Amino acid sequence: MEKELWMTAQFNHYLAGPANAVLNAVQTPAQNPASPWTDWMVCELLVVLFMVLFFALVRMRLSVDKPGKTQHVMELIYEFFHASAEEVVGHDGPKYLTFFGTLFLFILFMNLIGLIPGLESPTMYTMVPLGLAVVTFVFYHATGMRAHGFGYVKQFLGPFWWLAWLMLPIELISHAARPLSLTVRLFANMFAGEQVYLTFLVLTKVILPVVFIGLHLFVGVLQAYIFMLLAMVYVGGAVSHEH
Amino acid sequence: MKNKLTLLAFSLLVLASPMMAQGTTGDPSDNNRRAAAYIAMGIASGLCGLGQGRATASAAEAMARNPGAVAAIRVALILGLVLIESLALYTLVITFIAK
Numbered sequence A: 001m002e003k004e005l006w007m008t009a010q011f012n013h014y015l016a017g018p019a020n021a022v023l024n025a026v027q028t029p030a031q032n033p034a035s036p037w038t039d040w041m042v043c044e045l046l047v048v049l050f051m052v053l054f055f056a057l058v059r060m061r062l063s064v065d066k067p068g069k070t071q072h073v074m075e076l077i078y079e080f081f082h083a084s085a086e087e088v089v090g091h092d093g094p095k096y097l098t099f100f101g102t103l104f105l106f107i108l109f110m111n112l113i114g115l116i117p118g119l120e121s122p123t124m125y126t127m128v129p130l131g132l133a134v135v136t137f138v139f140y141h142a143t144g145m146r147a148h149g150f151g152y153v154k155q156f157l158g159p160f161w162w163l164a165w166l167m168l169p170i171e172l173i174s175h176a177a178r179p180l181s182l183t184v185r186l187f188a189n190m191f192a193g194e195q196v197y198l199t200f201l202v203l204t205k206v207i208l209p210v211v212f213i214g215l216h217l218f219v220g221v222l223q224a225y226i227f228m229l230l231a232m233v234y235v236g237g238a239v240s241h242e243h
Numbered sequence B: 001m002k003n004k005l006t007l008l009a010f011s012l013l014v015l016a017s018p019m020m021a022q023g024t025t026g027d028p029s030d031n032n033r034r035a036a037a038y039i040a041m042g043i044a045s046g047l048c049g050l051g052q053g054r055a056t057a058s059a060a061e062a063m064a065r066n067p068g069a070v071a072a073i074r075v076a077l078i079l080g081l082v083l084i085e086s087l088a089l090y091t092l093v094i095t096f097i098a099k
Helices: A006-025 A039-060 A069-089 A093-113 A127-157 A161-203 A208-239 B002-015 B017-021 B028-065 B067-097
Strands: none
Touching (some): A039 A093, A069 A093, A069 B067, A093 A208, A127 A161, A161 A208, A161 B067, A208 B067
């Protein structure tokens, strides 16, 4: 039985019943019914709870006349998202800003929560980036279909009708590789960062691991930004009007 | 100079030959897998390093030539670097999951 975090142990102690009920309802019983909560599920829920509380608090304190420091910071972040969306996706980029912003902040907080001792990054486990990548995949195809109707399929057929037999498999394969690359990129960056940190913690106990924590922090922020940027690029490609 | 390098390389390989005398506790396929993983990761990291070096060099030169477009070039640079980086990471994942 592998070691679990203190937080996970608390969840398993108090909330094992509801978790088992939910898992049995979807026909995937837990591997160990005494502890159905996994580390990453617990940390993911903590991140969601933190985000909801934080943004609810910010929302309550928004004001036009006397903006506080938090409001300034949030406005800066919002401006950054808005400019990125408009530049990458095109003119109606900001329509999808809720999705992109949530994606970025969710991945950012999930990456950063691993730096707190006693908690760990949910993105270090393959399932979490896979879930995010599948959601992004479904989202950009859905927006493409909403923008173009059934003419969305014409994008897969290439510029000339006599090349369609060649373009269709190529386009299908490249579109299928997108969630794979999104998953592997996020997972491998977080996993490798943690492994490198652990390795250096064993080798040199004091100073060098701090450098690797700094690198892990930077990589976490960068990977969250890249996930959002790639989601924007895919949505831009799906929604683009050639004429 | 070339003869000295050849002599150095050859002597390094000869000096490493006691490695063959190690007893292996695992089965040979496990050691072969590990050796292949090391070589694969080395090649992947080296080539991705070269690619990222070229990307950064041309991005820096473009930013120097056209300071007005720095923001757009920075976005393209970051995107390109991350996409090249992910290729090295695919190799890392394969080294973990290959049997």
